[in-house]
Amino acid sequence: xxxxxxxxxxxxxxxxxxxxxxCSLSVEKGSIxxxxxxxxxxxxxxxxxxxxYVKPDSGTVFFDGHDVTNARPNKxxxxxxxxxxxxxxxxxxxxxxxxxxxxxxxxxxxxxGLTRSKSSKSELDAAMEWLDFVGLSQLASLQAGSLSxxxxxxxxxxxxxxxxxxxILLDEPAGGVNLTLINEISDKILALNRDGxxxxxxxxxxxxxxxxxxxxxxxxxxxxxxxGTPEEVRSNPAVLDAYLGSSxxxxxxxxxx
Amino acid sequence: xxKVKPSFWGLGLAALVVFPLIVTNPTWTTIGVFSxxxxxxxxxxxxxxxxxxxxxxxxxxxxxxxxxxxxLVSEHAHMAGGEAQFWLVPLAGLVAMVVAVPVGxxxxxxxxxxxxxITIALxxxxxxxxxNASFTGGAAGISLPLIPWLxxxxxxxxxxxxxxxxIFATLLSxxxxxxxxxxxxxxIRDDEDRALGLGVRVTAVKLTGFTLSAxxxxxxxxxxxxxxxxxxxxxxxxxxFDITVxxxxxxxxxxxxxxxxxxxxxxxxxxxYLTLYFSNSSLYLILFGVLxxxxxxFMPQGIVPxxxxxxxxxxxxxxxxxxxxxxxxxxxxxxxxxxxAGAKP
Numbered sequence: 165x166x167x168x169x170x171x172x173x174x175x176x177x178x179x180x181x182x183x184x185x186x187c188s189l190s191v192e193k194g195s196i197x198x199x200x201x202x203x204x205x206x207x208x209x210x211x212x213x214x215x216x217y218v219k220p221d222s223g224t225v226f227f228d229g230h231d232v233t234n235a236r237p238n239k240x241x242x243x244x245x246x247x248x249x250x251x252x253x254x255x256x257x258x259x260x261x262x263x264x265x266x267x268x269x270x271x272x273x274x275x276x277g278l279t280r281s282k283s284s285k286s287e288l289d290a291a292m293e294w295l296d297f298v299g300l301s302q303l304a305s306l307q308a309g310s311l312s313x314x315x316x317x318x319x320x321x322x323x324x325x326x327x328x329x330x331x332i333l334l335d336e337p338a339g340g341v342n343l344t345l346i347n348e349i350s351d352k353i354l355a356l357n358r359d360g361x362x363x364x365x366x367x368x369x370x371x372x373x374x375x376x377x378x379x380x381x382x383x384x385x386x387x388x389x390x391x392g393t394p395e396e397v398r399s400n401p402a403v404l405d406a407y408l409g410s411s412x413x414x415x416x417x418x419x420x421x
Numbered sequence: 422x423x424k425v426k427p428s429f430w431g432l433g434l435a436a437l438v439v440f441p442l443i444v445t446n447p448t449w450t451t452i453g454v455f456s457x458x459x460x461x462x463x464x465x466x467x468x469x470x471x472x473x474x475x476x477x478x479x480x481x482x483x484x485x486x487x488x489x490x491x492x493l494v495s496e497h498a499h500m501a502g503g504e505a506q507f508w509l510v511p512l513a514g515l516v517a518m519v520v521a522v523p524v525g526x527x528x529x530x531x532x533x534x535x536x537x538x539i540t541i542a543l544x545x546x547x548x549x550x551x552x553n554a555s556f557t558g559g560a561a562g563i564s565l566p567l568i569p570w571l572x573x574x575x576x577x578x579x580x581x582x583x584x585x586x587x588i589f590a591t592l593l594s595x596x597x598x599x600x601x602x603x604x605x606x607x608x609i610r611d612d613e614d615r616a617l618g619l620g621v622r623v624t625a626v627k628l629t630g631f632t633l634s635a636x637x638x639x640x641x642x643x644x645x646x647x648x649x650x651x652x653x654x655x656x657x658x659x660x661x662f663d664i665t666v667x668x669x670x671x672x673x674x675x676x677x678x679x680x681x682x683x684x685x686x687x688x689x690x691x692x693x694y695l696t697l698y699f700s701n702s703s704l705y706l707i708l709f710g711v712l713x714x715x716x717x718x719f720m721p722q723g724i725v726p727x728x729x730x731x732x733x734x735x736x737x738x739x740x741x742x743x744x745x746x747x748x749x750x751x752x753x754x755x756x757x758x759x760x761x762a763g764a765k766p
Contacts, residue, residue, distance in 0.1 A: 215618060216618075217614070217618070236617070237614075237617045237618045238617050238618070238619075238620045238621060238622055238623070241618055241619060241620045242620050247618060249615070253612050253614075253615040254611075254612075254615075255607065255608050255611035255612055255615070255616075256611050256612075257607070257610070257611050258604070258607050258608070258611065262604055262607070265601075265604060266604060266605065266608045266616060266619050266621065267619040267620065269601065269620055269621075275629075276601070277600060277601040277602035277605055277626070278597075278600055278601075278602045278629065279600070280600060280601050281599055281600060281601065282599060282600065282601055282603070282604050283601075323619065324619075327619070327620065
């Protein structure tokens with residue numbers, strides 16, 4: 165399989181805290197890769213480095229043959245890496261459909277934005293199609309700020325999808341949403357994956373991770389600890405130690421699967 | 422954005438066009454000219470600050486640069502006072518835009534309160550330059566060539582040129598709101614980092630918006646200089662101007678198209694009127710305090726959003742067969758931003 169997104173030896177410190185200490189991660193084309201680890205193990209920082217929000221102190225990030233180590237977020241997005249945030253971020257004071265349209269431009273020159281209208285027919289159609297896909301098309305003309313938390317999660321997923329990225333990084337897609345919606349989200353991810361989309365998912369819900377991921381990387385103290393299939397990871401003693409070492413009760417989840 | 426009916430806009434424009442033909446008293450047309458200048462400035466300010474959420478208090482930089490462009494070019498080109506000077510108005514706008522590029526490049530590196538403070542600081546840099554630089558005539562200011570127009574006619578050309586600037590600023594603001602560029606500004610207002618992650622070139626978009634908004638403000642400054650015939654650095658680079666323009670937009674409705682026009686008209690017209698008729702009493706300051714208190718208490722988003730919400734609510738009450746939820750009202754309810762304006766810096 166071809167590696168689509170790859171971080172090699174990435175380090176990053178915030179003051180005295182080493183959030184990442186030589187972490188490596190590779191995401192194969194067409195796969196769903198899970199990224200798990202105790203709280204504070206550097207998962208979100210790694211996401212931020214890979215999407216250009218945080219510059220690494222050392223190490224490299226490659227996407228599809230491009231060195232994107234120090235690229236700006238808009239550049240990385242234009243190349244085809246979309247992401248969602250752990251704390252869902254939408255544009256609250258514009259409508260749902262306008263939220264979708266913000267993402268449609270991808271590599272348009274900024275001057276072009278001045279001379280063109282907000283949306284073309286094809287962009288509007290594509291936006292509505294994706295809203296339909298996540299089940300929000302009824303709410304298209306509402307202010308996005310009036311959506312519920314779960315709806316915001318779906319909207320965030322939809323507007324990342326509208327730009328047709330090759331790989332999508334999801335930061336806790338199942339966090340804080342109910343079981344029905346979790347299943348709905350995992351179904352959507354699996355359906356998109358069948359159509360060729362690659363995913364990298366940070367998630368604390370082990371059931372969710374074990375169900376949909378082809379490969380899982382476990383992070384611990386800023387390093388990648390183990391990489392393997394969900395079964396391998398689940399039975400790996402080093403993983404259990406990592407979770408036992410933290411004060412979380414996530415060990416239970418990890419072992420019970 | 423604005424669902425105000427076209428007929429309303431037409432009516433408003435018609436009223437502004439015929440005003441100086443009906444009310445020929447120069448006192449009133451003078452008030453008219455000043456009001457139009459402020460309407461243009463508030464609209465143009467709102468086109469960047471209202472859409473992007475970057476509240477700039479450095480507006481006076483562009484007004485002052487526009488005024489000095491008019492004064493200095495008229496002086497050095499030995500122009501005779503008269504219609505020909507109006508050609509300098511767009512030039513002054515362009516000069517203001519050129520000035521806006523480095524000012525924006527510095528100020529837009531930071532956000533929110535820091536941005537506000539930086540714009541104020543840069544404003545005072547320009548004010549000091551105007552007072553101390555040799556080519557500006559210093560604190561004594563500059564006299565512009567005398568315009569030999571008759572007393573009764575004098576205000577009329579200014580009024581219509583200023584109206585032209587207002588129309589230009591409004592059309593530009595509306596066009597920006599409809600463009601992809603405007604959508605990007607709104608996205609920046611709501612969550613700049615998220616917009617960046619969706620491919621919006623935030624730095625370029627912000628700087629473009631900031632620069633564009635300087636154009637009409639520079640033109641207004643030039644008209645002001647020509648209209649009053651003598652400029653002083655502390656009056657064209659006036660910190661009160663910075664605040665007044667922002668307040669006009671907030672009063673009328675931050676981020677709306679109609680709001681700054683209304684805010685500019687109400688505030689400037691009433692201020693001019695009150696200073697004229699109750700001069701030296703500062704009564705207008707007390708009245709303004711009361712007005713702002715009322716607006717903040719009862720319509721924190723500004724007049725236009727509050728009124729249109731009321732209007733939408735009334736419409737919904739009228740055809741209540743469908744048990745429409747309040748949510749749909751807000752969706753129908755036009756210009757409104759549902760979060761209180763108090764949430765903004």
